[in-house]
Amino acid sequence: MNSRLTGPEPTEALEPDSAIRLLEAMQRARQFDKLAVALQRQGVVAGYGQAEGQEAAQIGAVWAMRDDDMVFPSYRQPGVALHRGVSVRDMLRFYSRHELCTWDWRACRFAPYAVPVGSQLSHAVGWAMADRARGGDQVTLAFFGEGSASQGEVHEAMNMAGVYRAPVVFLCENNGWAISTPFARQTASSTVYVRAEGYGFRGVRVDGNDVLAVAAAVRDATVAARAGLGPSLIEAVTYRLGGHTTADDPSLYRPDHEFEVWRRNDPIDRFAQVCVSLGAMEDSAVEIIRERVYGEIRSAAAEFAEEFGV
Template sequence: MTVTEQRGAYRPAPPPAWRPRTDAAPLLPDEEPYRLLGTGAELDEKLLRRLYEELVRGRRYNQQATALTKQGRLAVYPSSTGQEACEIAAALALREQDWLFPSYRDTLAAVARGVDPVEALTLLRGDWHTGYDPRTHRVAPLSTPLATQLPHAVGLAHAARLKGDDVVALALVGDGGTSEGDFHEALNFAAVWQAPVVFLVQNNGFAISVPLAKQTAAPTLAHKGVGYGMPGRLVDGNDAVAVHRVLAEAVERARGGGGPTLVEAVTYRVDAHTNADDATRYREDAEVSAWREHDPILLLERELTERGLLAEEDRRQAAESAEHLAADLRNRMNEDPELDPMSLFEHVYARQTSQLREQAEQLRQELAAAEEADDAQEKNDDERHRGEAR
């Protein structure tokens, strides 16, 4: 008689002892954001100076780009004022061969990585989907859809490891982007594959007008890394030195085969979401003023001054460099671009499809016809003017 025939006699065997595959404790972030400025820690003086100079330039870049939107030279600009420490630190934490995957707000990170300041704004001007060659500086196109750049970063990093290339990908995303499915998919794949990728979440308090408390019940966004099996790091996003150290450590950990890391930088978006947003509808001026006291440039200035590393001449040189950047940006953006309609078909596929070739030929004929019509009209105008002169 089988067990199934002995009705009521079957007792399942106890399952084997279950244990988690990894110890979760080392993956947990610190209880408080990691800080270095104002702690008396030993710091690299050269890095302090570099960060300060880049932050001053970045602040002026944000101001000038915002002004260009008011002048109609940019369609939109998502300012990163107040978040400059995250952007600059991300660019400086990478080696030349590494890749940066920015979001739409991360033009400053792209510029700090070496992208031409005007080309970094081409997308926001409405001229091209991307105004620069991503391979030149290893900066992926600015991503307007939320979090879609994260799976791309994972794919590139995983492919690089399979080929044996010494490459790490650093992907930037906002707190709002962590509510997207792409965020989940990217972190899950990265952890399973142990891909050499670092995720930096710039938690600036709001996804447009939605505060973080209405997006997630997690203790911090850094805690989300534990669910995927990767360490989470929590850092003061306005402490440029701390952000740089945490990112540099995560990048080298990934480079050495340690897998991905999720870093949450707690910062604040001082300006509105974009020039089209009215932030006064969902936050108080007192809140903004409080964060201005924790400004990343102000924090660096205090540290440099206390260490005797910031003379008045240093301030002047940093300001002059920033003004030169702003003037060059302003002058070049005030020039009307020469656009070639046929460029619509470039950089779509490595080899054009038959449909693209057909569309390109149709446009070429339309442009030729329009040019012939203009020439005929000009000829008629000239003949009419000569007749009137007689």
């Protein structure tokens, strides 16, 4: 646990050491994703919900939090888990062996995955209110998807958070699709963030493939929440490049051209280009980081395979 009063300024991400750590965290998420898909195809992992393409929305958000702030995930944030110190081994146990939560979630400040969609928002509001009642100054971050935003429980959680000014950041990863349901079929509204006004708190829409934009929005939200100004709803517009899970074939419902547009908007490539063009790292460092993280994930997977005999 560290003693920072707030998360880092988003601009700190462009200081060379921070830029490397941030790019590493995004790469770790990406490489874990590739590993989990490969292990599912080999029959080791039972099922996996892909997060490829959503690394900026996820890592940018957790980057802006204080280390002791609690995170409530849905089921698609393995990179956030790894960033919070959950081991590759424990993530693989979850996906391959149906062991629900083998990580020390209190120590990692990363709650157990929540599969009933939207249920984690009530948990987050309860956690935030309990911490404040005990005199704490944590801010709680809750991830959810734009499909989950249609759940009644999400309304209940946001309404209560607004009434009690709970220090919560609601981070909606609007990846365009809830399994095969497109956003236009999810709601008649063109955005999610606009709902915040109805609950009486701040709502912001950001480019969810720009890690610095997400970090800046979440950072502002944590400062407001810690100052007693209540929750925020941040809609990070992003895209799931893979399937909903390894049991899904998105080519059956998603137009190819849409995928191609988002493929060219890869959040990791974008951040790497920003770092290089602003001089935070050399061109060659980008590949070195990718290779290093790939090696780290591979050896953790080998240890998992040895321990569990898979």
